[in-house]
Amino acid sequence: MIMSRPKQLGSKEVYNISNLQTLLVQGCLESSKNPLWIIQKSDLGGRGLFARKRIHKGELILTNKPLAVGPRNSGPEISFCSYCYETSDEIKSCEKCGLLMCSKNCKVSQMHLEECKFISTYWKPKSNSRRILSILGRIRIYIQLFLLSSEKKEILLHLQHDSTSTFQELEAIFSSFHIPKEHIELMKTMHLILKINSFRIPSSNREKTIRLCGLYPLAAFLNHSCVPNTRNIFKNDKTMEIYASRDIEIGEEILSCYTSLIWCTPVRRYQLHISKNFWCKCSRCNDATEMGTKLSALKCFVRECAGALLPHKPLIATTEWCCDTCHAKVPVKQINFLQSIIGSLVRILSEEEEIEQQNVILKRLESFLPCYSYIFLDLDFKRALKLGYDWGTKLKELSESRLALKEKLCRGTLRTTAALGAGDAHLRGLLLYHLHAALAERARRSPDLYDELKSEIESTIDQAYNILQGDISAPPDLELRRRYLGPGCDKSQEERFFILDEKKNFVMCTQ
Ligand SMILES: C[S@@+](CC[C@H](N)C(=O)[O-])C[C@H]1O[C@@H](n2cnc3c(N)ncnc32)[C@H](O)[C@@H]1O
Incomplete structure (x- = not known):
C-alpha cells in the first residue's frame, strides 16, 4: 500500500526514459508489443511520445485503458x-x-x-x-x-x-x-x-x-499542441483510442489537444495555465495570426481604419497589440479592459437560448470584434450543432432559412478549422455529420435536388463516420446514416431516405 511521493520531473527521470518505455509497454498490455510510439525527451516539456515509424492519417496509434475513472x-x-x-x-x-x-x-x-x-x-x-x-x-x-x-x-x-x-x-x-x-x-x-x-x-x-474524467497511464505522456496531430475516441468501457488526425512523420512528436481548438490564443493559453500549469509555446501560439485565421483579433481603435489589432509578441502576456493595417500600437492594459467588457457580453450571450436575443448581443460585440473573431466562430460552431437538434426544434421542423443557416454555419466553421491545420479532429467529424444532416434534410424536402446533392450527402457522412465511429459521444444514428445515405448503398432513393423518418430511425438505432 505504501507509495512514495513522486519528485519533480528532472534530469534523473529523463535519464530513466528507456526503463519507462519498458514499464509502459509491459504495464499497458492493451497496446501492441511493437508500438508505433517511443517515449523521449520533448522540447515542449518533460517527456513525450514520438513516432517510431511514419503514421498515416486515420491510423490507430495506441489503445489505453484507464487506471481509474x-x-x-x-x-x-x-x-x-x-x-x-x-x-x-x-x-x-x-x-x-x-x-x-x-x-x-x-x-x-x-x-x-x-x-x-x-x-x-x-x-x-x-x-x-x-x-x-x-x-x-x-x-x-x-x-x-x-x-x-x-x-x-x-x-x-x-x-x-x-x-x-x-x-x-x-x-x-x-x-x-x-x-x-x-x-x-x-x-x-x-x-x-x-x-x-x-x-x-x-x-x-x-x-x-454524470461528467467523468479518467487517468490514462500511457496517454498521460502525450504533450499538448493547439494544432494536434491526433484525436481521441472513448469507447463504452472508457478505453481510449488515439488516432492520427493527419500524417505523422517518423521522429515527429505525437501531440494531443488539452483545450478547445476554436478558442483564440490568449484564452487557450490562460486555460492551459490554470488547468495544466503550463504556458503553451506551440507553433500556433507563437503565430499572432493563428495560421492566418486572426481568431484573437480586435477591431483597430483608430477611426476609419478597417484593420485588426493582434498581439505583437503572442507568447508574452504583457505584449502591446498592433494594428495589421495602420500599425497603431495599443498597450495591453487597454486590451485587457476591452476584453473584460467583451467577456461580460459573451457570458450573457451564452445564457441566451433564443437566436433573436443572441443577435442583439452579437450586434454590440460587432463594434469591437471583426467577423473572424473566435467569439463568432465558437458561437457558429455551437449553433451549427444545436439547430435542429436542440432548442426544442427538430431538423424536420426547421424553417427553410434556419436549415440554410445550419448548412452555412457548418461550412464556415469547417473552413476555419481546415485553415488552422486541425486535420481530422473530432470537431471536424461533428461538423461533417451536421452538414450531412442539413443536406439530407434539404434533399428529403425537395427530392428533385437529390441528384445534385447526392455526392456531398454521401461523402460528408462517410468522412464523419471515419472520424467519430466508436466514440461514446458520437451521434446515435451515425452508423445507420452511413449505411443508408453513405457511398455504396444500392437501395432506391425512397428506401435510403426512409431512415430520416424519426420513429423508424430511432427503432433501428436502438436495435
Ligand atoms: C500530461 S503531461 C504530458 C507529459 C509530460 N511532458 C511528462 O513528462 O510527463 C502535461 C504536462 O506536460 C508539459 N507540456 C505538455 N505540452 C506542453 C506544451 N505545449 N508546452 C509546454 N509544456 C507542455 C506541461 O508541463 C504539462 O503540465
Missing part, C-alpha cells in the same frame, strides 16, 4: 450510482461501506467487493448522512488508485504532477471521514497527478451519466 470535480450535486455513474432516484447505500449504488449488479461487481473491503477497513465516515456518503462516490477515483497492482502503481508514480496546486477540493473529504494519515498524504499526491494528467471523458449519448 471518476466524476469531474465541478458539476451539480446530483444523485448518481458510484459504479455505473448513471443518475437515478433509485439509489441506495451499501450497508458495509456506504457507497451509493443503483442496482444489485453494481453491488456484486468485483470492483465493489474490493473497494467495499478497503473503505470499511480504513475509512470511517463521521456520520451516515447522505451528503457524506455522496462524497464517497465522488472520490472513488482515489480508492481505485489505492488498489492498483504494484506494476500499475509504479507507472502512476512516474507521471508528472502539479507542484503548485492546493488541496481545497480534498478538505471536505478529510473533514468527513476518519482516514489514516498516510492515506491523506497519498491522496494529496494523487490529486496533483490527476490535475495534470487526467482526461475528460465525453458524455455518452445513450445513458444519463
Whole structure:
C-alpha cells in the first residue's frame, strides 16, 4: 500500500526514459508489443511520445485503458450510482461501506467487493448522512488508485504532477471521514497527478451519466499542441483510442489537444495555465495570426481604419497589440479592459437560448470584434450543432432559412478549422455529420435536388463516420446514416431516405 511521493520531473527521470518505455509497454498490455510510439525527451516539456515509424492519417496509434475513472470535480450535486455513474432516484447505500449504488449488479461487481473491503477497513465516515456518503462516490477515483497492482502503481508514480496546486477540493473529504494519515498524504499526491494528467471523458449519448474524467497511464505522456496531430475516441468501457488526425512523420512528436481548438490564443493559453500549469509555446501560439485565421483579433481603435489589432509578441502576456493595417500600437492594459467588457457580453450571450436575443448581443460585440473573431466562430460552431437538434426544434421542423443557416454555419466553421491545420479532429467529424444532416434534410424536402446533392450527402457522412465511429459521444444514428445515405448503398432513393423518418430511425438505432 505504501507509495512514495513522486519528485519533480528532472534530469534523473529523463535519464530513466528507456526503463519507462519498458514499464509502459509491459504495464499497458492493451497496446501492441511493437508500438508505433517511443517515449523521449520533448522540447515542449518533460517527456513525450514520438513516432517510431511514419503514421498515416486515420491510423490507430495506441489503445489505453484507464487506471481509474471518476466524476469531474465541478458539476451539480446530483444523485448518481458510484459504479455505473448513471443518475437515478433509485439509489441506495451499501450497508458495509456506504457507497451509493443503483442496482444489485453494481453491488456484486468485483470492483465493489474490493473497494467495499478497503473503505470499511480504513475509512470511517463521521456520520451516515447522505451528503457524506455522496462524497464517497465522488472520490472513488482515489480508492481505485489505492488498489492498483504494484506494476500499475509504479507507472502512476512516474507521471508528472502539479507542484503548485492546493488541496481545497480534498478538505471536505478529510473533514468527513476518519482516514489514516498516510492515506491523506497519498491522496494529496494523487490529486496533483490527476490535475495534470487526467482526461475528460465525453458524455455518452445513450445513458444519463454524470461528467467523468479518467487517468490514462500511457496517454498521460502525450504533450499538448493547439494544432494536434491526433484525436481521441472513448469507447463504452472508457478505453481510449488515439488516432492520427493527419500524417505523422517518423521522429515527429505525437501531440494531443488539452483545450478547445476554436478558442483564440490568449484564452487557450490562460486555460492551459490554470488547468495544466503550463504556458503553451506551440507553433500556433507563437503565430499572432493563428495560421492566418486572426481568431484573437480586435477591431483597430483608430477611426476609419478597417484593420485588426493582434498581439505583437503572442507568447508574452504583457505584449502591446498592433494594428495589421495602420500599425497603431495599443498597450495591453487597454486590451485587457476591452476584453473584460467583451467577456461580460459573451457570458450573457451564452445564457441566451433564443437566436433573436443572441443577435442583439452579437450586434454590440460587432463594434469591437471583426467577423473572424473566435467569439463568432465558437458561437457558429455551437449553433451549427444545436439547430435542429436542440432548442426544442427538430431538423424536420426547421424553417427553410434556419436549415440554410445550419448548412452555412457548418461550412464556415469547417473552413476555419481546415485553415488552422486541425486535420481530422473530432470537431471536424461533428461538423461533417451536421452538414450531412442539413443536406439530407434539404434533399428529403425537395427530392428533385437529390441528384445534385447526392455526392456531398454521401461523402460528408462517410468522412464523419471515419472520424467519430466508436466514440461514446458520437451521434446515435451515425452508423445507420452511413449505411443508408453513405457511398455504396444500392437501395432506391425512397428506401435510403426512409431512415430520416424519426420513429423508424430511432427503432433501428436502438436495435
Ligand atoms: C500530461 S503531461 C504530458 C507529459 C509530460 N511532458 C511528462 O513528462 O510527463 C502535461 C504536462 O506536460 C508539459 N507540456 C505538455 N505540452 C506542453 C506544451 N505545449 N508546452 C509546454 N509544456 C507542455 C506541461 O508541463 C504539462 O503540465
